[in-house]
Amino acid sequence: MMTVEKMAQEFSTDPHDLVVTVGPAIGKCCYEVDEPVADEFLRLGLDSDKFVERKGGGKYMIDLLEANTQIVMEAGVPRENIIKSDICTRCSSDMIWSHRATGGKRGGMCALIGVKEQ
Numbered sequence: 001m002m003t004v005e006k007m008a009q010e011f012s013t014d015p016h017d018l019v020v021t022v023g024p025a026i027g028k029c030c031y032e033v034d035e036p037v038a039d040e041f042l043r044l045g046l047d048s049d050k051f052v053e054r055k056g057g058g059k060y061m062i063d064l065l066e067a068n069t070q071i072v073m074e075a076g077v078p079r080e081n082i083i084k085s086d087i088c089t090r091c092s093s094d095m096i097w098s099h100r101a102t103g104g105k106r107g108g109m110c111a112l113i114g115v116k117e118q
């Protein structure tokens with residue numbers, strides 16, 4: 001996996017110059033998890049109140065896009081350079097694969113990354 005730190009080593013990347021897109025992913029509307037999974041998100045040491053919502057009965061809703069946004073920000077990318085997808089893969093499973101919507105029968109997704117020549 002290419003991290004921001006590795007990009008700095010390989011390409012002299014300044015994280016402030018990066019534009020990052022996060023998602024699509026399952027949305028907070030659909031990503032309900034049990035306490036052990038929520039605990040992993042709470043242990044990230046980030047502003048978890050913004051991406052872990054307690055529902056009661058040992059259930060939590062997780063905002064993966066916000067969690068990943070905060071992880072990217074920890075690497076030095078400004079929030080204004082991070083674009084979050086507004087597509088929930090489960091709600092839009094007619095258009096994009098969703099593990100939860102299909103019960104585990106899923107396809108693949110791909111992402112592209114590029115370096116702008118100066």
Ligand SMILES: [Zn+2]
Nearest residue numbers: 029030088091
């Ligand atoms: Zn949804």
